[in-house]
Amino acid sequence: MGLKGAVNYYRLLEAVKGIKIVLCPFAKHIAQTLFYLNYKWLEKHMDQGRASVATLILNTCSEEPSKSRRDNVTGYHVRRGKICWTLAACLGAGILLHGGDAIRTMYVLRRHPFHQLTQTRSIKETFSVGQLNVFISFVLRTRPGSVHLFHSLEPVVKAIILGVPAGDLRPVVLADNNVLVRQEELRYAYAADQEALADQTTEETWLAMNAESIAKEKMPEFLPNF
DSSP: OOOOHHHHHHHHHHHHHSSSSOOOOOHHHHHHHHHHHHHHHHHHHHOTTTTOOOHHHHTTTTOOOHHHHHHHHIIHHHHHHHHHHHHHHHHHHGGGSSSSOOOOOEEEEEEEESSSEEEEEHHHHHOHHHHHHHHHHHHHOOHHHHHHHHHTTHHHHHHTTTOOOOGGGGHHHHHOOOOOSSHHHHHHHHHHHHHHTTTTTOOOOOOOOHHHHHHHHHHHHHSSSS
């Protein structure tokens, strides 16, 4: 954790943004998450003086720390990393393993007096903090089975983030307490999701959770040296 890590992931994500290299969704989600965690570690631990973390990163990259470049760090990469981490912290780190663009895109169901309209929206580009709180709260209420599976995969994701070699991941995946690979667990998750979704009513009201606070508390739990 630290400046070197933040710089390395910033350069990687800049290359992806410029279409110089292509990462699979899983690798990109991990890179965005690790950039954000390194960024937050710097905010917490480094004696910055009058320089911002974004400026420190850009200075190390030998780039002019202009306002536009700082905005590229804080408004683009940090924002995307924050959303990845918030989803992982609240819904289970296993969500980062999703092979598609589930983290980038979601379906928003808007209730209408006569029918339901389904719209596709980009979480990373349009969601405010309040909207993300509502989305995560909705998933927790209507997809408890999937959330359970995502949390079950946390040891695997943590091992990957901490740099465990691929060959050493097998004991983690096949650990006695990791029942995710069993078909009955998948069936249970699906059944739990369907039951929870069927229990929702239009008349029911519920409070949105503070996802940002939960994500912040989860950092030292996920990374002991944080």
